[in-house]
Amino acid sequence: MTNFILIFVFLVLGIILQHCKGFPVDIYKFLNKIVIYICLPALALFYIPKIKWSTELLFPIGVAWIGFIGAYLFFTLLGRKFGWSNKLIGCLILTAGLGNTSFLGFPIIEALYGEEGLKTAILVDQPGSFVVLSTLGILVATMYSSSQSNGFDILKKILFFPPFITFIIACVMNILGYDFIDTLQFGLQKVGSGVTPIALLSVGLQLKFERKSQHWRFLGLGLLYKLILTPALLYFLYVVLLQQHSKIIQVAIMEAAMAPMITACILSASHGLKPRLSSMMVGFGIPLSFVTLLFWYFLVQFI
Numbered sequence: 001m002t003n004f005i006l007i008f009v010f011l012v013l014g015i016i017l018q019h020c021k022g023f024p025v026d027i028y029k030f031l032n033k034i035v036i037y038i039c040l041p042a043l044a045l046f047y048i049p050k051i052k053w054s055t056e057l058l059f060p061i062g063v064a065w066i067g068f069i070g071a072y073l074f075f076t077l078l079g080r081k082f083g084w085s086n087k088l089i090g091c092l093i094l095t096a097g098l099g100n101t102s103f104l105g106f107p108i109i110e111a112l113y114g115e116e117g118l119k120t121a122i123l124v125d126q127p128g129s130f131v132v133l134s135t136l137g138i139l140v141a142t143m144y145s146s147s148q149s150n151g152f153d154i155l156k157k158i159l160f161f162p163p164f165i166t167f168i169i170a171c172v173m174n175i176l177g178y179d180f181i182d183t184l185q186f187g188l189q190k191v192g193s194g195v196t197p198i199a200l201l202s203v204g205l206q207l208k209f210e211r212k213s214q215h216w217r218f219l220g221l222g223l224l225y226k227l228i229l230t231p232a233l234l235y236f237l238y239v240v241l242l243q244q245h246s247k248i249i250q251v252a253i254m255e256a257a258m259a260p261m262i263t264a265c266i267l268s269a270s271h272g273l274k275p276r277l278s279s280m281m282v283g284f285g286i287p288l289s290f291v292t293l294l295f296w297y298f299l300v301q302f303i
Contacts, residue, residue, distance in 0.1 A: 011200050043188075092221065095261075144271075
Protein backbone atom coordinates (compact mmCIF):
# COMPACT_ATOMS: atom_id res chain seq x y z
CA MET A 1 0.00 0.00 0.00
CA THR A 2 2.88 2.36 0.79
CA ASN A 3 4.19 2.05 -2.77
CA PHE A 4 0.80 3.00 -4.22
CA ILE A 5 0.57 6.06 -1.97
CA LEU A 6 4.10 7.17 -2.95
CA ILE A 7 3.25 6.88 -6.63
CA PHE A 8 0.42 9.36 -6.43
CA VAL A 9 2.12 11.65 -3.86
CA PHE A 10 5.17 12.33 -6.05
CA LEU A 11 3.16 12.44 -9.28
CA VAL A 12 0.73 15.00 -7.84
CA LEU A 13 3.57 16.94 -6.21
CA GLY A 14 5.21 17.39 -9.61
CA ILE A 15 1.92 18.62 -11.11
CA ILE A 16 1.44 21.11 -8.24
CA LEU A 17 5.00 22.44 -8.54
CA GLN A 18 4.35 23.24 -12.21
CA HIS A 19 2.02 26.01 -11.05
CA CYS A 20 4.22 27.43 -8.28
CA LYS A 21 5.62 30.81 -9.32
CA GLY A 22 9.38 30.95 -9.31
CA PHE A 23 9.82 27.17 -9.22
CA PRO A 24 12.26 26.03 -11.95
CA VAL A 25 9.95 23.63 -13.77
CA ASP A 26 12.66 22.50 -16.20
CA ILE A 27 14.54 21.01 -13.23
CA TYR A 28 13.06 17.74 -14.51
CA LYS A 29 16.02 17.60 -16.94
CA PHE A 30 18.38 17.46 -13.96
CA LEU A 31 16.19 14.86 -12.22
CA ASN A 32 16.25 12.72 -15.37
CA LYS A 33 20.05 12.73 -15.31
CA ILE A 34 20.07 11.59 -11.67
CA VAL A 35 17.82 8.66 -12.55
CA ILE A 36 19.76 7.63 -15.66
CA TYR A 37 23.33 8.25 -14.53
CA ILE A 38 23.18 7.45 -10.79
CA CYS A 39 20.11 5.45 -9.69
CA LEU A 40 19.94 3.06 -12.63
CA PRO A 41 23.63 2.04 -12.49
CA ALA A 42 23.28 1.49 -8.73
CA LEU A 43 20.38 -0.93 -9.31
CA ALA A 44 22.39 -2.87 -11.88
CA LEU A 45 25.35 -3.28 -9.53
CA PHE A 46 23.08 -4.34 -6.68
CA TYR A 47 20.77 -6.86 -8.40
CA ILE A 48 22.51 -8.43 -11.39
CA PRO A 49 25.41 -10.08 -9.49
CA LYS A 50 22.80 -11.96 -7.40
CA ILE A 51 20.89 -13.57 -10.30
CA LYS A 52 21.05 -17.39 -10.38
CA TRP A 53 20.66 -18.58 -13.97
CA SER A 54 18.81 -21.74 -15.09
CA THR A 55 16.60 -22.86 -17.98
CA GLU A 56 13.43 -22.78 -15.83
CA LEU A 57 13.77 -19.01 -15.65
CA LEU A 58 13.14 -18.56 -19.37
CA PHE A 59 9.35 -18.09 -19.14
CA PRO A 60 9.34 -15.19 -16.64
CA ILE A 61 12.52 -13.68 -18.11
CA GLY A 62 11.01 -13.85 -21.61
CA VAL A 63 8.13 -11.52 -20.66
CA ALA A 64 10.12 -8.29 -21.08
CA TRP A 65 12.04 -9.46 -24.15
CA ILE A 66 8.90 -10.59 -25.99
CA GLY A 67 7.00 -7.44 -25.01
CA PHE A 68 9.79 -5.12 -26.15
CA ILE A 69 10.45 -6.89 -29.44
CA GLY A 70 6.70 -6.96 -30.08
CA ALA A 71 6.54 -3.20 -29.44
CA TYR A 72 9.40 -2.65 -31.88
CA LEU A 73 7.62 -4.58 -34.64
CA PHE A 74 4.18 -3.14 -33.88
CA PHE A 75 5.12 0.54 -33.77
CA THR A 76 7.72 0.33 -36.54
CA LEU A 77 5.12 -1.11 -38.92
CA LEU A 78 2.50 1.46 -37.90
CA GLY A 79 5.04 4.27 -38.09
CA ARG A 80 6.10 3.37 -41.61
CA LYS A 81 2.51 3.00 -42.78
CA PHE A 82 1.35 6.36 -41.40
CA GLY A 83 4.60 8.32 -41.83
CA TRP A 84 5.39 8.91 -38.13
CA SER A 85 8.62 10.58 -37.11
CA ASN A 86 11.49 8.48 -35.72
CA LYS A 87 11.13 10.24 -32.37
CA LEU A 88 7.47 9.24 -32.07
CA ILE A 89 8.20 5.63 -33.03
CA GLY A 90 11.12 5.45 -30.59
CA CYS A 91 9.02 6.97 -27.81
CA LEU A 92 6.24 4.40 -28.23
CA ILE A 93 8.65 1.46 -28.46
CA LEU A 94 10.33 2.47 -25.19
CA THR A 95 7.30 3.52 -23.19
CA ALA A 96 4.92 0.77 -24.33
CA GLY A 97 7.57 -1.94 -24.67
CA LEU A 98 8.58 -2.09 -21.00
CA GLY A 99 6.40 -2.51 -17.91
CA ASN A 100 6.67 -1.34 -14.31
CA THR A 101 7.45 -4.87 -13.11
CA SER A 102 9.10 -3.83 -9.84
CA PHE A 103 7.67 -0.80 -8.03
CA LEU A 104 4.11 -1.59 -9.13
CA GLY A 105 4.61 -5.25 -9.92
CA PHE A 106 6.24 -6.48 -6.70
CA PRO A 107 3.60 -5.31 -4.19
CA ILE A 108 0.71 -6.33 -6.46
CA ILE A 109 2.13 -9.81 -7.12
CA GLU A 110 3.04 -10.34 -3.47
CA ALA A 111 -0.49 -9.39 -2.40
CA LEU A 112 -2.08 -11.75 -4.95
CA TYR A 113 0.36 -14.70 -4.98
CA GLY A 114 2.46 -14.43 -1.83
CA GLU A 115 6.22 -14.96 -1.47
CA GLU A 116 6.43 -17.60 -4.21
CA GLY A 117 4.80 -15.21 -6.66
CA LEU A 118 7.25 -12.50 -5.67
CA LYS A 119 10.20 -14.75 -6.54
CA THR A 120 8.82 -15.10 -10.07
CA ALA A 121 8.18 -11.34 -10.27
CA ILE A 122 11.83 -10.65 -9.42
CA LEU A 123 12.86 -12.87 -12.35
CA VAL A 124 10.55 -10.96 -14.69
CA ASP A 125 12.05 -7.68 -13.51
CA GLN A 126 15.81 -8.12 -13.06
CA PRO A 127 17.10 -10.45 -15.84
CA GLY A 128 14.05 -9.39 -17.86
CA SER A 129 12.88 -5.75 -17.75
CA PHE A 130 16.06 -4.30 -16.29
CA VAL A 131 18.40 -6.05 -18.73
CA VAL A 132 16.19 -5.14 -21.71
CA LEU A 133 16.23 -1.50 -20.62
CA SER A 134 20.02 -1.57 -20.22
CA THR A 135 20.61 -3.06 -23.67
CA LEU A 136 17.80 -2.83 -26.24
CA GLY A 137 16.30 0.20 -24.50
CA ILE A 138 19.52 2.17 -24.73
CA LEU A 139 19.97 1.05 -28.34
CA VAL A 140 16.49 2.27 -29.34
CA ALA A 141 16.85 5.56 -27.42
CA THR A 142 20.16 6.26 -29.12
CA MET A 143 19.13 5.24 -32.63
CA TYR A 144 15.80 7.05 -32.74
CA SER A 145 17.12 10.25 -31.19
CA SER A 146 20.06 10.50 -33.61
CA SER A 147 18.72 11.13 -37.08
CA GLN A 148 22.14 11.61 -38.70
CA SER A 149 24.35 9.34 -36.57
CA ASN A 150 26.14 6.49 -38.31
CA GLY A 151 26.62 3.01 -36.86
CA PHE A 152 29.93 3.92 -35.21
CA ASP A 153 28.44 6.97 -33.48
CA ILE A 154 25.51 4.95 -32.16
CA LEU A 155 27.79 2.15 -30.93
CA LYS A 156 30.05 4.69 -29.21
CA LYS A 157 27.10 6.29 -27.40
CA ILE A 158 25.90 2.91 -26.18
CA LEU A 159 29.33 1.69 -25.05
CA PHE A 160 30.02 4.90 -23.12
CA PHE A 161 26.53 5.18 -21.64
CA PRO A 162 27.00 4.82 -17.83
CA PRO A 163 24.08 2.40 -17.23
CA PHE A 164 25.41 0.14 -20.00
CA ILE A 165 28.93 0.22 -18.56
CA THR A 166 27.68 -0.74 -15.10
CA PHE A 167 25.47 -3.44 -16.66
CA ILE A 168 28.56 -5.05 -18.24
CA ILE A 169 30.49 -4.79 -14.96
CA ALA A 170 27.57 -6.36 -13.08
CA CYS A 171 27.36 -9.23 -15.62
CA VAL A 172 31.10 -9.94 -15.22
CA MET A 173 30.62 -9.95 -11.44
CA ASN A 174 27.78 -12.45 -11.85
CA ILE A 175 29.90 -14.77 -14.02
CA LEU A 176 32.79 -14.60 -11.53
CA GLY A 177 30.46 -15.15 -8.57
CA TYR A 178 31.58 -11.89 -6.96
CA ASP A 179 29.47 -9.37 -5.06
CA PHE A 180 30.19 -6.22 -3.09
CA ILE A 181 30.60 -6.12 0.69
CA ASP A 182 27.39 -5.65 2.67
CA THR A 183 28.01 -1.98 3.44
CA LEU A 184 28.47 -1.11 -0.22
CA GLN A 185 25.46 -3.22 -1.22
CA PHE A 186 23.34 -1.32 1.30
CA GLY A 187 24.51 1.97 -0.21
CA LEU A 188 23.76 0.83 -3.78
CA GLN A 189 20.29 -0.34 -2.76
CA LYS A 190 19.51 2.99 -1.10
CA VAL A 191 20.75 5.00 -4.08
CA GLY A 192 18.79 2.77 -6.47
CA SER A 193 15.61 3.16 -4.41
CA GLY A 194 15.57 6.83 -5.43
CA VAL A 195 14.51 5.85 -8.96
CA THR A 196 10.77 5.89 -8.38
CA PRO A 197 10.23 9.07 -6.31
CA ILE A 198 12.66 11.12 -8.43
CA ALA A 199 11.30 9.75 -11.72
CA LEU A 200 7.67 10.29 -10.71
CA LEU A 201 8.41 13.85 -9.60
CA SER A 202 10.01 14.47 -13.00
CA VAL A 203 6.99 12.95 -14.77
CA GLY A 204 4.62 15.14 -12.75
CA LEU A 205 6.60 18.26 -13.68
CA GLN A 206 6.11 17.45 -17.38
CA LEU A 207 2.56 16.09 -17.33
CA LYS A 208 0.05 18.33 -19.12
CA PHE A 209 -3.71 17.81 -19.33
CA GLU A 210 -4.45 19.35 -22.72
CA ARG A 211 -7.78 18.37 -24.27
CA LYS A 212 -6.57 19.35 -27.75
CA SER A 213 -3.18 17.68 -27.44
CA GLN A 214 -1.96 15.89 -30.57
CA HIS A 215 -0.68 13.10 -28.32
CA TRP A 216 -4.04 11.62 -27.26
CA ARG A 217 -4.38 9.08 -30.06
CA PHE A 218 -0.75 7.99 -29.68
CA LEU A 219 -1.28 7.70 -25.94
CA GLY A 220 -4.26 5.45 -26.64
CA LEU A 221 -2.24 3.25 -28.99
CA GLY A 222 0.65 3.03 -26.55
CA LEU A 223 -1.55 2.03 -23.62
CA LEU A 224 -3.55 -0.37 -25.78
CA TYR A 225 -0.35 -2.21 -26.61
CA LYS A 226 1.04 -2.12 -23.08
CA LEU A 227 -2.06 -2.95 -21.04
CA ILE A 228 -3.98 -5.21 -23.44
CA LEU A 229 -1.94 -6.52 -26.37
CA THR A 230 1.26 -7.40 -24.46
CA PRO A 231 -0.41 -9.68 -21.87
CA ALA A 232 -2.63 -11.10 -24.63
CA LEU A 233 0.48 -11.97 -26.65
CA LEU A 234 2.10 -13.67 -23.64
CA TYR A 235 -1.13 -15.56 -22.92
CA PHE A 236 -1.29 -16.81 -26.50
CA LEU A 237 2.38 -17.89 -26.56
CA TYR A 238 2.63 -19.46 -23.11
CA VAL A 239 -0.85 -20.90 -22.54
CA VAL A 240 -2.31 -21.56 -26.00
CA LEU A 241 0.79 -22.52 -27.99
CA LEU A 242 3.17 -23.92 -25.34
CA GLN A 243 0.43 -25.32 -23.08
CA GLN A 244 1.98 -23.97 -19.88
CA HIS A 245 -0.35 -24.04 -16.87
CA SER A 246 1.18 -22.93 -13.57
CA LYS A 247 1.34 -20.13 -11.03
CA ILE A 248 4.60 -19.01 -12.64
CA ILE A 249 2.77 -18.42 -15.92
CA GLN A 250 -0.04 -16.58 -14.12
CA VAL A 251 2.48 -14.23 -12.50
CA ALA A 252 4.34 -13.76 -15.78
CA ILE A 253 1.16 -12.66 -17.58
CA MET A 254 0.18 -10.35 -14.72
CA GLU A 255 3.62 -8.72 -14.85
CA ALA A 256 3.22 -8.32 -18.62
CA ALA A 257 0.04 -6.33 -17.92
CA MET A 258 1.69 -3.75 -15.64
CA ALA A 259 1.70 -0.03 -16.49
CA PRO A 260 4.61 1.50 -18.48
CA MET A 261 8.01 1.45 -16.79
CA ILE A 262 8.81 4.83 -15.22
CA THR A 263 12.54 4.58 -15.94
CA ALA A 264 11.94 3.73 -19.61
CA CYS A 265 9.76 6.83 -19.93
CA ILE A 266 12.54 8.91 -18.33
CA LEU A 267 15.07 7.39 -20.76
CA SER A 268 12.77 8.31 -23.65
CA ALA A 269 12.25 11.88 -22.43
CA SER A 270 15.95 12.43 -21.70
CA HIS A 271 16.76 11.52 -25.33
CA GLY A 272 14.21 13.99 -26.68
CA LEU A 273 11.77 11.27 -27.78
CA LYS A 274 8.46 13.11 -27.30
CA PRO A 275 8.98 14.01 -23.60
CA ARG A 276 5.35 15.07 -23.08
CA LEU A 277 3.96 11.84 -24.52
CA SER A 278 6.49 9.89 -22.42
CA SER A 279 5.13 11.55 -19.28
CA MET A 280 1.53 10.94 -20.33
CA MET A 281 2.23 7.23 -20.76
CA VAL A 282 3.16 7.03 -17.08
CA GLY A 283 0.71 9.60 -15.74
CA PHE A 284 -2.33 8.02 -17.38
CA GLY A 285 -1.02 4.45 -17.65
CA ILE A 286 -0.58 3.83 -13.92
CA PRO A 287 -4.15 4.61 -12.78
CA LEU A 288 -5.68 2.93 -15.86
CA SER A 289 -3.63 -0.21 -15.24
CA PHE A 290 -5.42 -0.83 -11.93
CA VAL A 291 -8.60 -1.40 -13.94
CA THR A 292 -7.06 -3.60 -16.66
CA LEU A 293 -5.11 -5.65 -14.10
CA LEU A 294 -8.41 -6.76 -12.55
CA PHE A 295 -9.47 -8.14 -15.92
CA TRP A 296 -6.22 -10.07 -16.38
CA TYR A 297 -6.25 -11.38 -12.82
CA PHE A 298 -9.66 -12.98 -13.27
CA LEU A 299 -8.67 -14.34 -16.69
CA VAL A 300 -5.44 -16.04 -15.57
CA GLN A 301 -7.27 -17.90 -12.81
CA PHE A 302 -8.47 -20.28 -15.53
CA ILE A 303 -4.93 -21.23 -16.53
